[in-house]
Structure formats: C-alpha cells, structure tokens
Amino acid sequence: MTPIVSGELPEQKAKGIPLTRQTNEAKDSGLVICAKNARHESSPQRFLSKVDVEKAMERFPDPPVLSPFDNRPRYVLSASPGSVRISQHDPKLEGKRIENWQPRKPVVSWSDKSRSRMVERLATLDYSPFDIEGTTLAFLTLTYPGDWLAVASTASDSKKHLRALQKRFERSFGRPFFAVWKMEFQHRGAPHFHLLAPIPIGVQFHEWLSIAWTEIVNHPNPEEKAKHLLAGTGTDYAKGINADNPQRISFYFSKHSSANKGPKEYQNIPPTEWIEAGSVGRFWGYWGLKTAISRKGISDENALFVARALRRWQRAQRKIVIRKVWRTHQKTGVIYQRKIPRKEKIYTGAMAFRILPNGTQMIEQLGDYLSGLNKPPEQNDDYA
Numbered sequence: 001m002t003p004i005v006s007g008e009l010p011e012q013k014a015k016g017i018p019l020t021r022q023t024n025e026a027k028d029s030g031l032v033i034c035a036k037n038a039r040h041e042s043s044p045q046r047f048l049s050k051v052d053v054e055k056a057m058e059r060f061p062d063p064p065v066l067s068p069f070d071n072r073p074r075y076v077l078s079a080s081p082g083s084v085r086i087s088q089h090d091p092k093l094e095g096k097r098i099e100n101w102q103p104r105k106p107v108v109s110w111s112d113k114s115r116s117r118m119v120e121r122l123a124t125l126d127y128s129p130f131d132i133e134g135t136t137l138a139f140l141t142l143t144y145p146g147d148w149l150a151v152a153s154t155a156s157d158s159k160k161h162l163r164a165l166q167k168r169f170e171r172s173f174g175r176p177f178f179a180v181w182k183m184e185f186q187h188r189g190a191p192h193f194h195l196l197a198p199i200p201i202g203v204q205f206h207e208w209l210s211i212a213w214t215e216i217v218n219h220p221n222p223e224e225k226a227k228h229l230l231a232g233t234g235t236d237y238a239k240g241i242n243a244d245n246p247q248r249i250s251f252y253f254s255k256h257s258s259a260n261k262g263p264k265e266y267q268n269i270p271p272t273e274w275i276e277a278g279s280v281g282r283f284w285g286y287w288g289l290k291t292a293i294s295r296k297g298i299s300d301e302n303a304l305f306v307a308r309a310l311r312r313w314q315r316a317q318r319k320i321v322i323r324k325v326w327r328t329h330q331k332t333g334v335i336y337q338r339k340i341p342r343k344e345k346i347y348t349g350a351m352a353f354r355i356l357p358n359g360t361q362m363i364e365q366l367g368d369y370l371s372g373l374n375k376p377p378e379q380n381d382d383y384a
Helices: 050-057 112-123 155-173 205-217 222-231 237-242 246-253 272-277 300-316 359-374
Strands: 074-080 083-089 135-142 179-185 191-200 233-236 284-287 294-298 320-328 335-343 353-355
Touching: 050 074, 050 294, 050 359, 074 300, 074 359, 083 300, 083 359, 112 246, 112 353, 135 205, 135 237, 155 179, 155 191, 155 205, 179 246, 191 246, 205 222, 205 233, 233 237, 246 353, 294 300, 300 353, 300 359
Parallel strands: none
Antiparallel strands: 074 083, 074 294, 083 353, 135 191, 135 233, 179 191, 179 284, 320 335
C-alpha cells in the first residue's frame, strides 16, 4: 500500500498520491474556478461590514429627548448585515444584578432554541473578512472513517481534530482561517463538519484538505486510513458562490428556512457514546468573525411603524407551495391524500425581529421614510 505522505502545500507535496476519486470541485458543480467567476470584478465587496451598518443607521431619525425622571421603557432599534430588531429597554433595570443566574449546563442535545440562536447569530456576523483577494468561498465537508469510535470516542476528540485543521491551514497558507462551521451526525452516528470559508484559488486545495484531514484523524487501521483519504472530505464551490448574503448562510446551516423541524433533523441527534461521556460540546461556531450590530434608540411611534413594516415584509416573502395533506371522506370515512396549495413557512423569530438578505437596505428605506414624515411641511420635498 502506498504510504500517506505529509500534508504540505500542493506545490511541495510528493507526487503519486492515490487520490483516484474525482473531487466535486468542477465535476459536480460544472464550474471551472478562476479569478473571473470566483470574484465579481464589478463588485469586489460581497458582504457588508459594521461600517456599512452604522452608516445606514445615521439616516434613521433620532428619538425625542426625554426627561431624566422619565423611566418609561424605551425602544431600541438594532441592525446588522442580515437582521433588524426592535427591543424594549427599561432604564429601571440598568446596573441591577440578574438574580437566579446559573452556570451553563453540559450540552447533550439540539433544541429549537439552539437553532434560533444559531440562525440569529449567523445573520448578525460581519462577513467582510471573507472578501480576500485570490480566494473564493466554498463549502467544505469533513467526515470520519467507518470505525469512527476508534479516533473520536468523545466530543472533545472531534473538536481537537477540527482545531488542528484550523491551525494547519494557518501555517500552510500564512493567514487566518475565517470560517463558519456546524457539527452534524450521520445515521450511523458518526460526526461530520460543514464549513463555509474563503479558500485560495490556483492551488489544488481539495487534495491538500484530504491529506491534512486524514493525517489529523490518523486512524490506526491502514485500510480505514486509505479509504478515509479517498472519501473523507468534500469541496463545493457552487454553494459557496451562491452564499452571497447572511440570510442564505444562516438558513443553509439550519438546513431549512423555518423554525420548525425539517427532514434532516436526524443529523442533529448526537450518538449515545458522546452523551454518556458527559457532553456533546458546541454544535456550531465561527472563526475570525465578529458581530456587526449597531443600536439606536427610537420613539414609540417609530418602533410601532418598524415592527409593522417588518411583519408585512415577512408575509410578502411567503411563497405558495404544494403540500400533501390527509383528508377523511365524510360519507365513507376513507382516509386519503390530496395536494393543496399552502403558504411556505419561513423563519419568523420574534414580533419585531426579521432576518433579511440586506439589513442596511431595509434600515435606509425605513429611515428615509420616517425622516420625511418628521420634517416640517416647508422642508418636505412633497410640499416643495
């Protein structure tokens, strides 16, 4: 058997590596990655930064000045590249210690609240570090061999493998590894990771990834190690190019665009071996990215207007889909299936929180409209 060589840069690694399996870099997606289709020349900046969000918030009208003795709850508008939120802030609670605080318990399951937190956080991240010259976005998949318990008997072992891949990438390519990752599980119980990250163009990155991940996992069985080298990783450029806004990124990692459970919910059920060990650890995370949230106080009237506008926008995005439902014949009592049109369910969140493809655009439009309403008639363009 041909030995597995050390994972080095593509131009430095030895030749003759038995990577007989064709990767899905160009075969599955039908793309040939080059500088033109990997990065749009007309708009080199694909993602919004916190500076863009703060600039959009400047167009929103300021709240009225309240008396220092007025302790009424005030409304706060929070905007990010992919979300808009209206929250209620009570000045009476400032500086007070939260009672009945408890430390975080060990993570042993995936809940609806976990999904909501992940979708909300991924929509508020600043993805501008993904805009790196000479790179293109890609979805990476990292799997384990058939006998996965021999190398990942606990969740800690698996997270050490993921962290080792991050460090090896930074050493090999000389830059931080910006990425979003999600841990899932197969039917056989084996964990696998999905990552979205900017990867370099002009190098055989998939081969580097296969070698690096195989050496990090380092299965003791030579046959399992050889199979893992051929089928242990995946690189999808097509999905990476389509992930052009925070909403798509957050919905992809949730596997569906609804807060309800989808057909792939089984991938969030951890194996019993990990649960019995005490903790599954984090299901998701991100490297090198920060939140890009800008907050501003608004009046009660403007808060009500923004909340209504967000709800109406959400209803307008719902599409008509054909669903199969069960019906019972009233005369015969026979149960049968029929197809009926239904409005597709999408992630709704709270009453005044929405995930958008472009949060700054929504804030700019609402701010311009409210600023026009607040102007005196002689300063309004409609009365010019």
